[in-house]
Amino acid sequence: MRKLGLLAAALGLTLAACGGTTTTATTGGEGTTAPVAGKSRLNVVKERGKLICGVDGGIPGFSFVDESGKYSGLDVDVCKAVAAAVLGDPEAVEYRRLDSTERFTALAGGEVDMLSRNTTWTINRDTQVGLEFAPTTFYDGQGMMVRKNSGIDGLEDFEGKAVCVETGTTTELNLTDQMRKLGVNFEPVVFQDADAAYAAYDEGRCEGMTSDKSQLVARRSTLPNPDDHILLEVTMSKEPLGPVTVNNDSAWYDVVKWVTFGLFQAEEFGITSANIDTFKGSNDPNIARFLGEEGTLGTDMGLNNDFMYAVVKNVGNYGEIYDRNVGADSQFKLERGQNALWTDGGLMYAPPFR
Amino acid sequence: MAHDSSDRGFDLKAMLRDERFWKIAFQVITLVVVILLLSFFLGNLNRNMIQQGKTFGFGFLRNPAGFSIGESAIKYRPNDPYWRALGVGLGNTLTLVTAGIALTTLVGVAAGIASFSKNWLLYKISRAYVGLVRNIPLLLQLFFWYFAIYGTLPKPENQIHFFDLAYFNNRGVYIPWPGTAVLALLGIAALGVGAIAAYYLWRWRTNIRIDRGTGGLPQTLALASLGLGLLLFLTLGMKWTIPHGVEGGGVTGGLRLSREYVAALSALVFYTSAFVAEIVRAGIQSVTKGQWEAARSLGLQPGLVMRLVVFPQAMRVIIPPMNSEYMNLTKNSSLAFAIAFPEIYSVATTTYNQTGRPVEVFLILMATYLILCLIITLVMNQLNRAVQFKER
Numbered sequence: 001m002r003k004l005g006l007l008a009a010a011l012g013l014t015l016a017a018c019g020g021t022t023t024t025a026t027t028g029g030e031g032t033t034a035p036v037a038g039k040s041r042l043n044v045v046k047e048r049g050k051l052i053c054g055v056d057g058g059i060p061g062f063s064f065v066d067e068s069g070k071y072s073g074l075d076v077d078v079c080k081a082v083a084a085a086v087l088g089d090p091e092a093v094e095y096r097r098l099d100s101t102e103r104f105t106a107l108a109g110g111e112v113d114m115l116s117r118n119t120t121w122t123i124n125r126d127t128q129v130g131l132e133f134a135p136t137t138f139y140d141g142q143g144m145m146v147r148k149n150s151g152i153d154g155l156e157d158f159e160g161k162a163v164c165v166e167t168g169t170t171t172e173l174n175l176t177d178q179m180r181k182l183g184v185n186f187e188p189v190v191f192q193d194a195d196a197a198y199a200a201y202d203e204g205r206c207e208g209m210t211s212d213k214s215q216l217v218a219r220r221s222t223l224p225n226p227d228d229h230i231l232l233e234v235t236m237s238k239e240p241l242g243p244v245t246v247n248n249d250s251a252w253y254d255v256v257k258w259v260t261f262g263l264f265q266a267e268e269f270g271i272t273s274a275n276i277d278t279f280k281g282s283n284d285p286n287i288a289r290f291l292g293e294e295g296t297l298g299t300d301m302g303l304n305n306d307f308m309y310a311v312v313k314n315v316g317n318y319g320e321i322y323d324r325n326v327g328a329d330s331q332f333k334l335e336r337g338q339n340a341l342w343t344d345g346g347l348m349y350a351p352p353f354r
Numbered sequence: 355m356a357h358d359s360s361d362r363g364f365d366l367k368a369m370l371r372d373e374r375f376w377k378i379a380f381q382v383i384t385l386v387v388v389i390l391l392l393s394f395f396l397g398n399l400n401r402n403m404i405q406q407g408k409t410f411g412f413g414f415l416r417n418p419a420g421f422s423i424g425e426s427a428i429k430y431r432p433n434d435p436y437w438r439a440l441g442v443g444l445g446n447t448l449t450l451v452t453a454g455i456a457l458t459t460l461v462g463v464a465a466g467i468a469s470f471s472k473n474w475l476l477y478k479i480s481r482a483y484v485g486l487v488r489n490i491p492l493l494l495q496l497f498f499w500y501f502a503i504y505g506t507l508p509k510p511e512n513q514i515h516f517f518d519l520a521y522f523n524n525r526g527v528y529i530p531w532p533g534t535a536v537l538a539l540l541g542i543a544a545l546g547v548g549a550i551a552a553y554y555l556w557r558w559r560t561n562i563r564i565d566r567g568t569g570g571l572p573q574t575l576a577l578a579s580l581g582l583g584l585l586l587f588l589t590l591g592m593k594w595t596i597p598h599g600v601e602g603g604g605v606t607g608g609l610r611l612s613r614e615y616v617a618a619l620s621a622l623v624f625y626t627s628a629f630v631a632e633i634v635r636a637g638i639q640s641v642t643k644g645q646w647e648a649a650r651s652l653g654l655q656p657g658l659v660m661r662l663v664v665f666p667q668a669m670r671v672i673i674p675p676m677n678s679e680y681m682n683l684t685k686n687s688s689l690a691f692a693i694a695f696p697e698i699y700s701v702a703t704t705t706y707n708q709t710g711r712p713v714e715v716f717l718i719l720m721a722t723y724l725i726l727c728l729i730i731t732l733v734m735n736q737l738n739r740a741v742q743f744k745e746r
Contacts, residue, residue: 101703105712108406129710130406168707176422176432188422189694196692203505204524205613247407
């Protein structure tokens with residue numbers, strides 16, 4: 001009898017243990033944040049009254065937590081824009097710091113509503129990993145940071161040398177591709193955590209540190225002697241970075257997509273957070289539609305009709321976001337380059353709001 | 355009257371009192387709970403996968419991996435399939451775990467015995483080591499070894515060396531090593547076989563000397579020639595390659611142990627050894643005082659008391675918990691991923707991240723660690739049987 005009872009208890013325990021791991025692997029099926037079949041994320045976010053946004057949290061200019069615990073950066077502003085559009089409040093965001101390997105499972109499991117976390121758009125992620133990519137908010141390329149006095153001028157010089165890289169990123173794959181193409185034997189030192197990777201690079205474990213160029217520039221500013229490090233004149237890949245939602249939820253994906261496009265469109269119209277009220281009652285039907293004074297563009301999507309007003313009023317247009325976080329008004333002073341509007345020779349282009 | 359209840363057919367009270375009923379009922383309840391839980395988890399998994407438009411399958415393992423791995427025991431190129439990449443990870447895990455278990459046993463037993471030392475300093479060091487290391491999380495210790503110990507070694511340009519035999523720099527440690535992998539394995543096997551042979555020869559010689567009070571010369575000679583043969587084989591037959599420092603930094607020849615590997619190994623060994631030391635201490639303390647006193651009254655020296663009388667008896671208590679320490683070490687080796695050692699967990703993480711197949715990859719991971727732990731248990735159970743009291 002007692003043996004049997006013990007056996008039953010043991011079985012229950014093992015099962016619970018197995019079950020526990022299985023559910024973590026599939027990232028949960030219960031709790032308020034889990035996806036409910038047939039119900040869009042949009043409704044979930046509205047009911048919750050808060051957007052849960054997955055960010056990196058360690059890259060100045062993109063998403064960074066300051067001493068007071070406040071998040072700022074280009075990626076963070078995209079979260080704020082979506083929150084403003086859906087909930088009318090740019091601060092109704094809960095940020096979750098995710099590392100590069102956690103992010104997709106966290107999204108797929110419904111732990112976060114969206115990612116705004118320097119995620120590169122690739123066909124494999126789109127089709128195999130099960131993600132939907134909203135418009136690119138930052139066109140980047142993979143670069144390589146080395147010490148100024150290392151004597152390394154290009155990737156060919158990395159024969160037998162070590163490169164620090166963050167795991168679960170496209171950079172890890174691109175680096176391998178590039179080195180294979182050049183026939184260079186290098187030693188990858190792959191870290192799960194970006195902080196550990198930069199720390200190892202800084203104390204000399206690796207000759208090179210590779211990542212998206214914007215990230216390298218941002219991270220360089222946090223190294224003890226930023227001036228000792230340079231970026232090589234090489235771009236290893238195209239890295240279109242933007243917000244991501246999960247597959248098979250068009251209603252929610254549309255919201256994130258069009259809020260992002262709206263940021264570009266506002267800049268194209270010349271609408272800023274400062275002057276937006278002067279556009280109220282505009283004679284231009286395009287602007288009237290954009291700001292929700294005409295038509296039903298917002299309500300068609302399940303949002304307030306003036307959702308773009310709330311976005312631009314609170315967060316600003318794309319140009320403002322860029323300048324404030326990584327551009328002219330920031331410490332990084334990155335050129336707009338590819339990230340300028342299409343009208344200025346860049347790649348930022350929004351389809352018509354009609 | 356005695357047949358009353360059974361004559362009336364179904365009697366609930368009698369059935370509830372019947373032990374046979376409960377035996378079966380418990381089985382049925384367990385089975386139902388098992389099935390319900392399983393179907394709940396599988397259904398949940400299925401629902402989530404359908405929602406994400408995925409189907410369960412391991413076909414992705416044949417796709418090219420596309421990422422490079424820093425170090426590997428088997429040949430690997432980035433365009434090899436995922437299964438091979440995972441194999442490389444497993445190989446790295448095994449090199450870490452086997453070396454870890456061997457060194458942990460040495461360090462742990464030494465530290466455990468040292469806690470009985472009459473030498474005040476040795477005793478204090480042993481106690482302080484256990485107290486300090488056992489109370490700090492392993493992850494912190496990994497970072498400590500990686501950044502604070504091996505990270506402060508000089509750059510390759512100013513590397514330090516030990517009589518030109520071993521080199522140290524912040525890339526790793528370079529040690530002499532047999533010319534080929536086959537020779538290295540042969541050498542280790544020869545050492546193992548030699549040790550076992552020597553043990554039996556020694557016992558044979560002791561028995562003869564106890565029986566006759568003299569003799570045993572042939573056995574002594576055999577022991578000596580065995581030792582000499584092994585020594586010759588290990589020194590001359592292994593085609594040793596010795597590391598050489600290169601002008602301007604770097605090392606050629608020898609075996610390179612990457613900094614990630616040595617840091618992970620050091621952290622695992624010193625962490626687990628602290629627990630092993632306590633197990634050994636408990637085992638030795640479990641031997642009754644009378645055994646110590648009896649051994650001393652026979653005139654045995656303190657070292658012999660420990661080796662011949664106390665420790666063999668302590669083994670009975672030591673071996674079972676050692677099993678779980680070895681398993682802990684095996685499972686904890688997955689933490690080495692935090693300091694960039696490409697063991698199987700690290701490779702698996704990259705794999706599921708690139709393929710978007712966490713369920714399948716985690717199943718592979720769980721099965722791998724399960725099998726490794728079962729193998730350890732199997733070996734330890736055999737060992738346990740060997741040291742138990744033999745009832746005669």
